[in-house]
Amino acid sequence: MLISSSGLPAALVVFLGLLSALSPGSCDEQVPLILWTSEGVSSPRLPPPTGGHIVGQQQLASYLENALNEGPRNVVLFLQDKMSVEDFTMYGGAFGNKQDSVFPNLEGALMSSSSPLVLPAVSWLASNAVIGQLQDQLETSPLYMDPETLSQLRLNASSPALLVFRLPYGVGADLMSAKEILSGNDEVIGQVLSIMKTQSVPYTAIYTALRPSREAASLSVEAGVGGGRSLLQARGGHRERERERERQRKIKEKTEIYGPVEFKEGEDTCILLWAKGLSVSILRSGRWEDHDLTPSTFGEGVSPKLHGSSCDKSRAKLVLSYENVLGHSSFKLIFAMSQRLYKVSARRWFTLDAVELEYDGTRARFNGSRSVYAPAEYSFRCESVTSFRWPLLVPHSSKDPANQWRVSFEDLQIQGFNVSGGEFSYASDCAGFFSAGIWMGLMTSLLMVLVLTYGLHMIMQLHTMDRFDDPKGPAISVPQTE
Incomplete structure (x- = not known):
């Protein structure tokens, strides 16, 4: 209106x-x-x-x-x-x-x-x-x-x-x-x-x-105008229509969920990548210019170019190729992953070693091995993986071209090893166990325990009187020297 x-x-x-x-x-x-x-x-x-x-x-x-x-x-x-x-x-x-x-x-x-x-x-x-x-x-x-x-x-x-x-x-x-x-x-x-x-x-x-x-x-206007009998009938029919609309809505939501990027070595799938949002930004003339790569990477009928990707038992590399990204005719987004045995935990882990941007002969490298990792048989999932806000990806060095770039993944899930049936394995989430609420609860409990301990200590220091005054007898004289 x-x-x-x-x-x-x-x-x-x-x-x-x-x-x-x-x-x-x-x-x-x-x-x-x-x-x-x-x-x-x-x-x-x-x-x-x-x-x-x-x-x-x-x-x-x-x-x-x-x-x-x-x-x-x-x-x-x-x-x-x-x-x-x-x-x-x-x-x-x-x-x-x-x-x-x-x-x-x-x-x-x-x-x-x-x-x-x-x-x-x-x-x-x-x-x-x-x-x-x-x-x-x-x-x-x-x-x-x-x-x-x-x-x-x-x-x-x-x-x-x-x-x-x-x-x-x-x-x-x-x-x-x-x-x-x-x-x-x-x-x-x-x-x-x-x-x-x-x-x-x-x-x-x-x-x-x-x-x-x-x-x-x-209720519709027509249903509300009629008498009591027609109103009850309208309500019953409306519930049926509501159930049908809810069923259709769930079907639409399922069809809207697009599949992940899938790289196959022969007949077997070895790398899976999915994200709700994928964007890159470059700093030019003091301002950030953004480009959304999501429509070119995911969606029905979208087939990203994966030339140069590879995988084996210890290393995996996923290469996504694009054209005309932020003024660069050739642009590649590369995920380099590896897995190896860690003796301390006695199990194999996979890490996202680097996310690289390759454009017009230049390569910008972000390190991610310190924050992006999961058991080798799991996938890794995180609500936000960025290089600028609470970064999980950091430039390789202070002189690396990655300092002029920003990379952002929204609701990222990736798996480079032990993919079975073309589907993600159980996801290892990036959220830490000790959240802010847990820390607040622990600190509050510790403070209450300290207060209780101090109170018990003060009560234990109290002593019972060893002399009592008899009102029928002479008054007790307590010398000042005692």
């Missing part, structure tokens, strides 16, 4: 909640999408969808294309893990309590925009493809950033840029935790918009999510 700026804060969540209630489908398949431009920048007024209509992938691509053809082509995408319309109705102060709203920065940005676009019901399959659609329309790679790195970036209004900010969402029974996380996400939005305002560069902002945050069964 296209909403004017007058009276927007009070009407934002009301309109979102009304349109979601009119939706014929359940909200567990849809996410909202909000689009606006920077203050003082006019954008085309786009026709809103009809009430209850779910925006699909093609229609969303048409909305984005119309907005970017005449509006600013510097796009700021706030991509939350999960979000539903109910988040706005529950935490947006929909009933006049604006002091309780957790979206003050978002509402302020919508008020300052000339023509914001609010789509309450967007298919989550379409929202998952929004980065690819923007990348195709802007003809530029996405830059995954945070407010700290954005302040060091200098944007140009003449050249398009796609800045992606990932926002978390808490899942659990504690509603206050979700409210606090949404409030923190709104603060991040405010920081980003404030930095963009200081750079005086017009931009188009988009706020959406990858998945819905709630799975609430909502």
Whole structure:
């Protein structure tokens, strides 16, 4: 829905909640999408969808294309893990309590925009493809950033840029935790918009999510109008439809999970690699330029070039070849692994010795053997393997070209030995046993034990009196010398 700026804060969540209630489908398949431009920048007024209509992938691509053809082509995408319309109705102060709203920065940005676009019901399959659609329309790679790195970036209004900010969402029974996380996400939005305002560069902002945050069964308007008997029948039929939609959703999720990169020596698979995200960055003229290698490495119908890969019982090397990466016509990403027997543990371990970048005759080397390792019969898995933030990969030396590069793997899993049946073995996770919570518990317990020990020691120092005063007899005289 296209909403004017007058009276927007009070009407934002009301309109979102009304349109979601009119939706014929359940909200567990849809996410909202909000689009606006920077203050003082006019954008085309786009026709809103009809009430209850779910925006699909093609229609969303048409909305984005119309907005970017005449509006600013510097796009700021706030991509939350999960979000539903109910988040706005529950935490947006929909009933006049604006002091309780957790979206003050978002509402302020919508008020300052000339023509914001609010789509309450967007298919989550379409929202998952929004980065690819923007990348195709802007003809530029996405830059995954945070407010700290954005302040060091200098944007140009003449050249398009796609800045992606990932926002978390808490899942659990504690509603206050979700409210606090949404409030923190709104603060991040405010920081980003404030930095963009200081750079005086017009931009188009988009706020959406990858998945819905709630799975609430909502009755359609037609079912609610009838009598008691028809209402019960509608509820029973709605449950059946909900079960069918849930089954279809699980099938879609399974089909979306792409397979790993697989290298075979003859008929046997000897190396497997999988990652949710894979990107490289290079430092040029004081700024980092990013390139996402995920679409060229993983996915249905994607066959990366593995020429130069090899494996045997003690060493394995996986070579991924690309073209036109950050201005380099030839680019290779090389994983060098080895396994050997360690006498202390009396078992064989495999290590990722190095991750190398080979481009135009130059080779940059990152060492990973100190942090990336697992038993030889296991695979290695880690949620984040990077060379710049809590690095597990470090440059080989201070003069190595790797100091000008950054490598980032999101949800990495790799296995170079003892692969059986073309599937990963049991994963050895990189998470340490002693987490911050465990250390806090141990220190608190130690402090309580020390306090208890001190108290027992003081009690043991107490002595019983050996002289007592008899009220019927003479008073006891205690000399001062005793």
